[in-house]
Amino acid sequence: MSQQNNAPSQDITTRLIHHAYEPPAGFAAPQPAIHKASTVLFPDVAALRAREWKDKTSYTYGLHGTPTTYRLEERIATLEGGQQCLLAPSGLAAISTVALALLKSGDEVLLPDNAYGPNKALAEAELAHWGITHQMFDPLDPLDLAARISPRTRLVWLEAAGSVTLEFPDLLAQARICRERGVTSALDNTWGAGLAFAPFDLKGDGSLGVDISVHALTKYPSGGGDVLMGSITTRDERLHLKLKLAHMRLGLGVGANDAEAVLRALPSMALRYRAHDVATRELARWMGRQAPVAQVLHPALPGSPGHPHWQALCGSANGGAGAAAGLFSVVFDARHGQERVDAFCDALRLFRLGYSWGGPISLVVPYDLPAMRECATPHLADGHLVRFCVGLEDVQDLRADLEQALGRAFGN
Template identity: 50%
Template sequence: MKLHPQTALIHAERKAPQLINTIQPPIYRASTIIFNNTAALFDRHWTDAYDYSYGTHGTPTTFTLGDNIAQIEGGNYCLLAPSGLSAINLVNACFLAHGDEVWVADNIYGPNMEHLRNLESRYGITVKVYNAIDVESFQPSEKAKLLWLEAAGSVTLEFPDLINLVKKAKANHILTALDNTWGAGLAFNAFDFSDQHLSVDLTVHALTKYPSGGGDILMGSVVTQDKNLHHKLFRMHAIQGIAISGDDAAQVQRSLSSMQIRYERQAETALKLLTWLKTQDIFAQVLHPADPDNISHTFWKETCQTEQSAGLVSVIFKPEYDMTAIRQFCDALTLFKLGFSWGGPVSLVMLYNLKDMRQLEHSHLQQGILVRFCIGLENADDLIADLQQALKFIEK
């Protein structure tokens, strides 16, 4: 049958062989996926390991990235989402219902707390707040269904008492979800992180950070070892229409091979900055879990036994320096750019007023404005020189 040129263009045969060996896997861009026959259509199930049925369920490109993220984190199953927050919301939507109690660390990622407060006001979920370094502050009731963990915590970087928190949650049959963005699957194995082979139930990871590495891709993941948990998450994933593009997946996949090198380099630079920052009289406190003076140092050391740490360090300025003075400092920085996130090649800075962020009293934190430094791939001495010159612009 002779076809019209327009029809022939749409149905053109792919004469070139489709399978070659390359360093990077091929990119599949798909919404519609063509079934070879009706048997292929009907003899499949959404719980199949690789269910190629529609683009939202996965393609070879997205499944390959998911498999690699699961391997990095020590899990068996991975779902991908358009952002880290989207992955967090997937977990909350999947495992929380009216009347349930969820426990959240006071130093948890702010948007997660905001999302849970929204669920609390609209759908009758009870949000309880605990101190990540004080396991006694976690007092679950029989309604508790989910415990959120973050290692280390956002902004103030306390490393939680992960071992005892997970033990307590398991004793009370509470699901444990770890925001593992800081550790990135490299600092410790969330599914086997102690001599007692303790494991969280699932991890959430903002692939936007270290896996992407370029500061230009938004993506998140949810990883678990348990097939039943994975199927529950996968069903909610499908119901909510969560999907990522093949191009974004390929970009993250391309960056994975250098992730550990970048992570170690940024962590090494952060430790150099930590040493220098502690010599500066202008700071009331320098915050980093690898610092022996840090209140959560012991928890970090017993969990991160390879002594890995991310490229983040925070400082609290002495109380006599107000927000105006801190803004002068941040505006004077040249190599550090003002922006959220971390894990990219460019160092970032962000300032916070802890009084607006914390609900519990934390005696281990000094009073003052906090500034967080997210280390990029610049030379450590250059970054220190940038901080040094910016400090000269501060007025009391």
């Protein structure tokens, strides 16, 4: 029913903008309503002055939160086992926010040598320009981490499993060292995704966890390869507020349509993660039996660097089968040149060349590993590394694609 809220003499444009109709409350549907706004309206000056956005009790401006972003933040906090969550425009934006909120000139940040490449680049460039130093530590040696922590160390990044080479560290020992030394620990938990292990409860008794869990929602929470988003989850209110104020001052926000896409995908996330995991393990084992392959890197496979640590932390999930992301890497024997390895990648038809992972399409990328590492890597075979992201295609079709590409490139 149309209602008139102003005198008929007003222009139709004014009447449409200030129309009085409000739909009835109580509409329930499987998917929540999506709220888009920059401006938030206040009923009176008292409300404008009284509202507080930092504790999510009300709304002041779209950048500070809407019902849609609040809802997604709460669900990601539940997924990660945290209490508070912030959304950022990408995983790297979430990483950058942590650094900018917690570090100042004269401070130092430590990173594992197998950390996400853009996080290392941030430390080497922007942070260095601002007088913040950094060191890389051996991700497989907790004693190396302990030895590098100094009075200037304010932040330690952890990653499980490591980027590209997928070493699984002794995350409990690393978190314990940071706790004992009073240094904030931040985990890039994109691989674990809140499903493989609990970042804030590593021992299962509530006694040990990381301080911050950063997650590229671009990957499994989105699941479609079409959203860029990151999250920062915490359990400590004071730490969260420090991060949130920096987040506000940096003007970071996410679009309602992107938040909607992640909200729609979250209910199927655990099912998709498991499907990626099962297919990945099958393909990784198969690749390990192929003649050109010197080494397969996958935390759930015995012999892969850090496998016992994966078993201890992730092995009880899924009824004892464990949980792992849909990634594995292969080191082709050094006797095969880079040109032949590149030809293998080019010959793939279902595995497409492209960065990122966690979506429905399988991906492949060759990496120049020596250019990516500072620490020695005696646990890695000599050769040329290729990383695979396994999508949701039929696993037999993917194996056939690998087989034909091996034949074309290596003559098998």
